[in-house]
Amino acid sequence: MNDAKPSQREAIQNILLRLELWFAPILIIVPLGVSLFLVWDWYARGGSLGLSSYDGELLLGLLILIGNLAIDIPFLRSIRTLRKKG
Amino acid sequence: MAQYQADIIEQLNAVEVDAHWFRRAFHTFAASFLVYYLIPSDGWVGAIKIIIPTGIVACIAIIDYGRIRGEFDQRRFFGLRGYEKGRPASYLYFGVGLLLLLVLVPQQIAIPCILCVSFTDPLIGESRYYLGKQRAYILGFVVSLFFFLLTWYRAEWWVLLLVALLGASGALIGEAKKWKWIDDDFMIQILPAILLTLFWQVMLLTGNTILPPPLIHPI
Numbered sequence: 211m212n213d214a215k216p217s218q219r220e221a222i223q224n225i226l227l228r229l230e231l232w233f234a235p236i237l238i239i240v241p242l243g244v245s246l247f248l249v250w251d252w253y254a255r256g257g258s259l260g261l262s263s264y265d266g267e268l269l270l271g272l273l274i275l276i277g278n279l280a281i282d283i284p285f286l287r288s289i290r291t292l293r294k295k296g
Numbered sequence: 297m298a299q300y301q302a303d304i305i306e307q308l309n310a311v312e313v314d315a316h317w318f319r320r321a322f323h324t325f326a327a328s329f330l331v332y333y334l335i336p337s338d339g340w341v342g343a344i345k346i347i348i349p350t351g352i353v354a355c356i357a358i359i360d361y362g363r364i365r366g367e368f369d370q371r372r373f374f375g376l377r378g379y380e381k382g383r384p385a386s387y388l389y390f391g392v393g394l395l396l397l398l399v400l401v402p403q404q405i406a407i408p409c410i411l412c413v414s415f416t417d418p419l420i421g422e423s424r425y426y427l428g429k430q431r432a433y434i435l436g437f438v439v440s441l442f443f444f445l446l447t448w449y450r451a452e453w454w455v456l457l458l459v460a461l462l463g464a465s466g467a468l469i470g471e472a473k474k475w476k477w478i479d480d481d482f483m484i485q486i487l488p489a490i491l492l493t494l495f496w497q498v499m500l501l502t503g504n505t506i507l508p509p510p511l512i513h514p515i
Contacts, residue, residue, distance in 0.1 A: 266511030288317040
């Protein structure tokens with residue numbers, strides 16, 4: 211992509227925008243769904259019954275949730291910027 | 297205009313269409329694959345658990361083979377770096393590494409390695425712009441250390457310490473060392489896994505079982 215000329219760059223930018231818009235829901239919703247499921251599973255099978263063996267699922271669920279939110283926000287911003295340019 | 301000035305301008309122009317947040321989001325998305333461990337391993341479900349990921353990676357490999365041979369337009373593969381044009385792309389290495397971890401390695405070893413490729417890699421990549429290379433690697437090492445401590449917190453203290461140091465060092469070397477044919481997306485997850493598997497096996501030979509209980513329990 212580094213060797214793209216200005217006209218090519220415009221074309222790449224358009225396709226890139228389409229790809230990002232197409233993938234964005236998957237990239238955002240799936241990790242959030244998995245993390246919330248892990249937290250729910252911890253609560254249903256461990257937390258509510260006082261079992262500590264499920265605590266790992268809570269830790270991982272929170273980690274996936276926070277890690278993905280931290281990236282999703284600038285990712286969505288970048289899509290918005292590309293959309294404005296388009 | 298001098299050549300170096302032209303190069304800088306070209307790099308700046310490339311940043312405009314750089315899919316770098318897209319790549320970062322793909323990395324963090326990979327943590328979702330931990331859902332694999334919620335699926336039971338018994339019977340036909342266990343077989344499907346291996347067949348489907350292998351099939352997906354095989355499809356990616358076929359597409360990438362076509363790309364390298366020139367059957368598909370390189371420009372359609374976004375986020376591809378210049379040096380990936382003549383060799384397998386990083387997403388293929390990423391997928392193969394993930395598959396090997398999920399299928400071959402116990403989850404106690406695989407989970408922190410997957411967390412490293414999901415979060416440490418984009419963190420180093422992003423913080424490099426603000427902190428410089430050295431500090432970004434130190435930050436990456438500390439975060440990797442945290443992942444190994446978090447996932448092995450039920451192990452004995454000396455095992456926890458050794459595993460965290462060994463794993464984080466492996467992840468950092470995998471990320472920092474640039475190999476010509478092997479991508480860092482593969483090495484950052486596989487190198488710590490190899491080191492920990494060796495450690496685990498050596499300890500088994502000496503009669504010590506060091507693996508803590510699994511973190512994720514199948515439904």
